[in-house]
Amino acid sequence: GAIYLKDYQEPDYWIDKTDLSFDLVENETRVTARLQFRLNQDRHNSQLPPLVLHGNADMKLDLVKVDGVELTPEQYTLTSETLTLPISSDRFETEIVSVLAPQDNTSMEGLYKSGGMYCTQCEAEGFRRITWYLDRPDVMSLFTTRITADKAKYPVLLSNGNCIEQGETEDGRHWKVWEDPFKKPAYLFALVAGNLVSVEDTFTTQSGRDVTLQIFTESHNITKCDHAMRSLKQSMRWDEEVYGREYDLDIFMIVAVDDFNMGAMENKGLNIFNSSCVLARADTATDATFQRIEAIVAHEYFHNWSGNRVTCRDWFQLSLKEGFTVFRDSEFSADMNSRTVKRIEDVNHLRSAQFAEDAGPMAHPVRPSSFIEISNFYTLTVYEKGAEIVRMIHNLVGKDGFRKGSDLYFERHDGQAVTCEDFVRAMEDANGVDLSQFMRWYTQAGTPVLDVADSYDADNKRYVLEITQSCPTTPGQEEKEPFHIPLGIGLLSPAGVNLPVGDKGETTTVLEVREASQQFVFENMAERPLPSLLRGFSAPVRLNYDYSREDLLFLMRHDEDGFNRWDSCQRLATDTILDLVRDIQAANPLSLDSRLIEAWRELLEDETADKAMVAEMLSLPSEQWLSEQMAVIDVYAIHEAREFVRGELAKSLSEPLQSLYRGLAVEKPYKPEAEDIAERQLKNICLGYLTELDTPAMLVLAETQFNNATNMTDQMAALSCVVNGAHQSALEKADALLSAFHDQWKGDANVMDMWLSVQVSGARMGSLERVKKLMEHPVFDYRNPNKLRSLIGAFCMRNLKRFHDLSGEGYAFLADNIIRLDKQNPQIAARMLTPLTRWRRYDEQRVGLMKGELERIQANELSKDVFEVVSKSLA
């Protein structure tokens, strides 16, 4: 059943001390937990309630003692989810021995084995798979952890905090004791035991303390840790400079593991990472991977304050730590690289994926009010939209005001488990502002829509913006109250001047929209201006204004806001492609609006332009984003229209594309830095267009780049161009290059993930048959989440044309795998289900097919994870 935020109550007991002892033995791990409990006086004063601990049916209970006295089975109650003990004093100690089988744990929650090593994932509710406990984030305790294991097989034994004792036993085993001086909830517990090597560095904090930094991997990956280490040190410095936050332990460790459900985890002092989010070397990782690593290393490090020192009261407050920390990591990346480009990437992702979530059956507020399985709420809404909420507060109170607010928040709540209100209240109190209406961003689901109209009164030189807001209904929320929306705008004169609009003559101002409908008046406007709206994407809304294509071209050239220059370009391309979609549906002949071609030509020929911006602008809107723009998604027509545009652009602009490509294709040593990344990106975008042409010479260009590449960015881009190349000759080449690539990189799991996705995420090669064949390939491993995501996930989420094949075979394939996977790893199964949940958005025939598959899944015995997604999708 569902649990509700409104039912939140403090726990009956607190746990002051948690003493764990792990005896890691193949096929039988014993965990002894000694816990010191104290009655929560605020809740009970007359009678002592029984102690109800969370647990899991996969654990065996070997022993229970209360205050040293062993309980008989008659004295306690054990269910598949709880262990209930009778209690007779307001302070007591329990000793519980649980027996686990980590080698059989395929869920990747709790204690499990990845490759040869033991590791843990406890957020959100994995700790209850290790021992019976009050597994809720408001129960914060001091932990010590003793780990004993075979010394030869597991020379490295790690847990949170500092290592305070170690030793060896006669039988070839050894042990270490770790002590964490900070109170923490159980979800931040971690343990690692394995045959690992590490790179080590140090960081001196602003107050002069030396911190040891270590990154652990299997020995063959030791050469791929430098970038993560550099990113870690930069993050530590940045958090001191921008937030005044210093690291608080003597040691900070990162461990890379191959089998991991998510990206990474911020366990206190011992972050555990999916190896794909930490390992990089120029020849094995693309620029995108380098940047993702920088962001995730920072994200997990920043959690030490926004998440660990100040944590969540309950899981409904997840965005308290995740929204804030995503905001922090994205500002970090903006400071390390190009701010505008980072903003474009983030918004592009939000609008194509989070907006879709908001429009689907799993739509939920940034702070959900109920859930069946919390793992299903590690969503784009909680993370990315949550970060947008924090960004809006940042924009409303300003940079300095935000710092005052965050200082107050950390000072007030250090060592506490708190709520989203507490965060917003600190911002209010530090700045003397009222954010009560703003709180609706946390409680109301759905993407708000701003409809903007304008008028100009030439006689009075008065310009008026008329703004109407609305928000579509979402499950359980029929009516919405108006949001408090910061709307960044500028006005451009017909000559292309960005006019003063702010009180002090600034050319950008933030309008605070609070009403369902509201007018903003601008006086002394000599001529009718053109508005530049939602500058910097100042709020996570859809904005409608009736721009003509000329208006958009004008803004592309003259808008001083870089984000809006890109957005105008996207609007122009979206508008053009959707027109072609209608032509395809009406079986009209297709022809490409020459204005798009000329705009692209201008971008290609502008030698002074910022290369990163040009690269972003030349990238057509994704099929996902285009789908979101249609009332009934026409998968085939969208694909065809977009491909048509790519082909036409390539034909018309083959000269400037070639000359730009050749200008950028110069050999230089690899550096994962903004300027070089931009050059590679732009070069490879040109190559992508050029391989749309049925010209052998263009194929040779790609093949040459593939063969000569000294970094993975260029090698992978070339491979992708050939695999997705438009013509028969490319298809023939593609298999040869794929197999050469395989032979070169078959020993590298993370590179092989890319090899799998590149050949199934495009419509040309990526047939369902190819996916099925690759599932039989030795590099594929059904138990490994990265492999599942790279093959099945890539096909179903990116290769829209093939997945949505009218035969329904793509849907049946996904459903078969969900049913199989649910028994192995419910979290991954529930996540991979996403494409089927969007069934209502398609044509009648697909609606029938997709719904049928959901019903077929529903007929099985399901995990809570998959059950929740399927039942909400069909509701």
Ligand code: ARG
């Ligand atoms: N807190 C982690 C992060 O944001 C994510 C862990 C999520 N784990 C899960 N099983 N849902 O980096």
Ligand code: ZN
């Ligand atoms: Zn996080």
